Amino acid sequence: xxxxxxxxxxxxxxxxxxxxxxxxxxxxxxxxxxxxxxxxxxxxxxxxxxxxxxxxxxxxxxxxxxxxxxxxxxxxxxxxxxxxxxxxxxxxxxxxxxxxxxxxxxxxxxxxxxxxxxxxxxxxxxxxxxxxxxxxxxxxxxxxxxxxxxxxxxxxxxxxxxxxxxxxxxxxxxxxxxxxxxxxxxxxxxxxxxxxxxxxxxxxxxxxxxxxxxxxxxxxxxxxxxxxxxxxxxxxxxxxxxxxxxxxxxxxxxxxxxxxxxxxxxxxxxxxxxxxxxxxxxxxxxxxxxxxxxxxxxxxxxxxxxxxx
Amino acid sequence: xxxxxxxxxxxxxxxxxxxxxxxxxxxxxxxxxxxxxxxxxxxxxxxxxxxxxxxxxxxxxxxxxxxxxxxxxxxxxxxxxxxxxxxxxxxxxxxxxxxxxxxxxxxxxxxxxxxxxxxxxxxxxxxxxxxxxxxxxxxxxxxxxxxxxxxxxxxxxxxxxxxxxxxxxxxxxxxxxxxxxxxxxxxxxxxxxxxxxxxxxxxxxxxxxxxxxxxxxxxxxxxxxxxxxxxxxxxxxxxxxxxxxxxxxxxxxxxxxxxxxxxxxxxxxxxxxxxxxxxxxxxxxxx
Numbered sequence: 001x002x003x004x005x006x007x008x009x010x011x012x013x014x015x016x017x018x019x020x021x022x023x024x025x026x027x028x029x030x031x032x033x034x035x036x037x038x039x040x041x042x043x044x045x046x047x048x049x050x051x052x053x054x055x056x057x058x059x060x061x062x063x064x065x066x067x068x069x070x071x072x073x074x075x076x077x078x079x080x081x082x083x084x085x086x087x088x089x090x091x092x093x094x095x096x097x098x099x100x101x102x103x104x105x106x107x108x109x110x111x112x113x114x115x116x117x118x119x120x121x122x123x124x125x126x127x128x129x130x131x132x133x134x135x136x137x138x139x140x141x142x143x144x145x146x147x148x149x150x151x152x153x154x155x156x157x158x159x160x161x162x163x164x165x166x167x168x169x170x171x172x173x174x175x176x177x178x179x180x181x182x183x184x185x186x187x188x189x190x191x192x193x194x195x196x197x198x199x200x201x202x203x204x205x206x207x208x209x210x211x212x213x214x215x216x217x218x219x220x221x222x223x224x225x226x227x228x229x230x231x232x233x234x235x236x237x238x239x240x241x242x243x244x245x246x247x248x249x250x251x252x253x254x255x256x257x258x259x260x261x262x263x264x265x266x267x268x269x270x271x272x273x274x275x276x277x278x279x280x281x282x283x284x285x286x287x288x289x290x291x292x293x294x295x296x297x298x299x300x301x302x303x304x305x306x307x308x309x
Numbered sequence: 310x311x312x313x314x315x316x317x318x319x320x321x322x323x324x325x326x327x328x329x330x331x332x333x334x335x336x337x338x339x340x341x342x343x344x345x346x347x348x349x350x351x352x353x354x355x356x357x358x359x360x361x362x363x364x365x366x367x368x369x370x371x372x373x374x375x376x377x378x379x380x381x382x383x384x385x386x387x388x389x390x391x392x393x394x395x396x397x398x399x400x401x402x403x404x405x406x407x408x409x410x411x412x413x414x415x416x417x418x419x420x421x422x423x424x425x426x427x428x429x430x431x432x433x434x435x436x437x438x439x440x441x442x443x444x445x446x447x448x449x450x451x452x453x454x455x456x457x458x459x460x461x462x463x464x465x466x467x468x469x470x471x472x473x474x475x476x477x478x479x480x481x482x483x484x485x486x487x488x489x490x491x492x493x494x495x496x497x498x499x500x501x502x503x504x505x506x507x508x509x510x511x512x513x514x515x516x517x518x519x520x521x522x523x524x525x526x527x528x529x530x531x532x533x534x535x536x537x538x539x540x541x542x543x544x545x546x547x548x549x550x551x552x553x554x555x556x557x558x559x560x561x562x563x564x565x566x567x568x569x570x571x572x573x574x575x576x577x578x579x580x581x582x583x584x585x586x587x588x589x590x591x592x593x594x595x596x
Contacts, residue, residue, distance in 0.1 A: 194512055262440070
């Protein structure tokens with residue numbers, strides 16, 4: 001049963017990805033400007049030769065068919081702005097960076113956000129609630145492009161604990177991962193608190209307490225498990241966003257990740273790279289949403305019994 | 310534990326309960342006041358928001374300029390008022406779309422289940438995957454450089470995660486006994502939606518709606534930063550925070566002033582959200 005469900009969900013990804021490719025393809029080509037028109041003036045003849053070489057002179061439908069054909073073989077085509085590099089190579093060099101950074105940020109967010117939310121929910125309308133929730137509000141109000149420079153100012157330039165930018169050793173991704181993690185932890189904590197408070201008012205929590213379970217177990221096992229559904233739903237797209245890179249944080253800390261690659265590919269009108277990075281994001285989103293759905297079914301059997309078959 | 314839900318028949322309406330919640334009530338008035346001030350900014354702002362005074366440059370808060378001036382000598386207070394009109398507008402559009410489209414879409418998907426739900430959720434997947442930046446550039450090309458584009462973009466994305474969350478919650482609710490009983494007793498679909506889904510969903514709706522607003526204000530700042538949204542000399546709170554962050558060591562007031570206004574607005578929004586949830590949820594515990 002479960003395997004059948006996973007299989008159908010995986011099979012559904014094919015048409016979804018195809019629609020995303022086709023739509024992004026036409027979007028990218030509909031936008032004015034081309035990869036060879038941006039910076040320096042290029043002789044018309046050279047431009048024509050380049051377009052011929054990359055097949056950009058053919059009709060759009062023919063280009064799309066070629067692209068999808070190559071895609072089926074796992075070939076994302078040549079990059080138009082990084083001569084001599086294939087999109088597979090360009091993206092492949094960035095993916096490990098973004099995944100490392102994204103997963104550490106995700107870990108930080110979950111480890112801070114969920115416990116803080118449960119803690120606040122267990123003592124609603126007391127200082128234990130107000131103080132952590134005040135901090136989460138701060139986390140929501142302070143965007144990454146403010147938090148990042150502040151962290152860099154304090155921990156890199158002030159205390160000198162971490163390098164302010166760059167990439168290479170694990171110590172480099174402390175500050176960017178913290179920035180992304182804190183920014184993601186704040187909404188997580190608020191979502192957790194709201195749902196756990198609701199769960200805490202229900203009979204089964206009273207029963208759990210009446211059985212003599214310790215408070216910690218009542219909140220973190222009984223109430224949390226019933227309140228965590230929207231948190232998991234939220235985590236699906238949020239995790240996809242994290243592992244596919246953040247333009248702002250990567251620019252701030254000079255991290256060679258996917259987020260900057262994506263934005264620069266759009267600015268450069270590097271058609272194949274736009275499609276490649278979009279596909280990576282789409283794949284991450286679909287897979288992580290599937291993981292989130294499976295986690296929800298495992299946490300709440302009522303969902304498995306009900307609709308999502 | 311004892312709550313307003315002690316009686317099954319509410320004796321007062323949600324609006325009456327909302328008015329009795331002082332934090333939510335005053336936060337609501339604060340939001341209204343900020344909104345009105347921003348809307349009236351062309352008439353009540355102390356200076357013209359785009360008037361430069363290069364000789365003056367950036368000065369801190371003082372008598373002439375209450376909140377100081379930026380590096381081009383423009384009055385920060387006047388710019389805050391003008392930027393607020395953009396940012397609050399973006400937040401309002403996002404909230405309305407997330408509430409109307411996101412909630413309805415999520416409930417319908419979760420309630421239908423099966424193929425319909427899956428088709429609807431895959432559509433959300435596709436929409437959240439398409440590169441927003443490209444779409445905004447394309448819209449600018451087709452409709453011209455226009456501030457309304459930013460509202461369109463924000464409205465287009467703000468409902469996606471909301472619908473996903475509501476869908477999951479609806480699926481979990483659908484199998485609860487009170488919903489099954491209600492359906493078995495012949496309650497219409499809309500009746501079930503109004504009597505059972507909405508009251509049980511309003512907590513999560515209120516929380517996620519208040520989370521959507523800062524998200525889209527930052528999205529607007531990002532899109533504007535790429536040169537696709539609000540154009541100089543116009544500004545928005547997100548852009549002012551962004552610009553302020555770049556020179557926070559030299560001119561901290563350029564970061565502090567917009568950040569404080571932004572934070573106060575979000576804080577009020579949270580109070581209003583909590584108040585509305587409590588007012589319309591007879592079950593939720595109140596002190």
